Amino acid sequence: MNSNKKTPLTKLKDPLFETHKITVYMKREELNHPHIQGNKWHKLIPNLQVAIEQHKTTLLTFGGAYSNHIAATAVAAQELGFKSIGIIRGQELALHPEKWSHTLQQAAQYGMTFQFITRMAYRQKSTPSVLKQLQSDYPKAYIIPEGGSNALAIKGFEPLMQQIETQSPNWTHLLSAVGTGATLAGLIKYTPFEICRSKEAQNNPRTILGIPVLKQGDYLKPNIQAWLEDTPAHPWKLLTDYHCGGYAKTSEPLLQRMRDFEQTFDIPLDPIYTAKMVYAFYDQLNQGVFKPGSKVILLHTGGLQGRKLEGTRQNKQG
């Protein structure tokens, strides 16, 4: 698997950006793989490399019925010759395959087998005793946490940041949607420092902006900080007011912004993650946050698999 497929950095043209004298790009990571797209691709690659090194034969992971990560893991497993097991939240689905989401159906088509567990059991999934039991039940399994978020996943963003650096070495702002914060930690950790200290950057230092899609996103700060370890970090901020009611919730202004963006730039978004990031960007722009001369990059983190065939249930991805 190519860990650093080059994706376009598309310049977005809008008279509003000219009025504010800023340049705006979208980094098109939804195009990095047809199925394991966006941040999932970057998070999985280093984990898959270790699974291969450890001679594991199965990938085992966790998720809800609409999880982008479950779909991505199933596809990656099939491409690399692993078996795959999904531990899925919602025991009631075990006896009702007709109620499976498009995500679960797709994962099953890619060979993933499921264990459906109660919501209460699901909450215990990361405890040492549960993980120990799973490892003993499946000794040849490589266990990946929910959402694919672990220290190795963060390393997966190094090639992406190198790529962005060659495509636009003088960017000033990078925006990304945030779930667990692992993606944001990777972006912060692998943003080169030399550029940030350059003369040019002194008036407009590089800033990385994360947009949590869940309510009260400030609780993510210590997790992100822990993933950064002692890495000297660029200024970064969580913009916690753009969750639109919480995870998988939408609002009419959000959906309107999504439709406008898609129509103007012909780039599809998903309502759970990337649309909230774009919504936050426009609001910050209207508040005058970006100084003239800013070069803003909006990171497309993928998530489009959940839009297929889901109709109105598309707002439940994870």
Ligand SMILES: Cc1ncc(COP(=O)(O)O)c(C=O)c1O
């Ligand atoms: C499309 C998309 N964007 C962003 C995120 C957030 O990633 P993270 O959990 O690393 O913060 C996710 C997480 O599942 C996602 O599916």
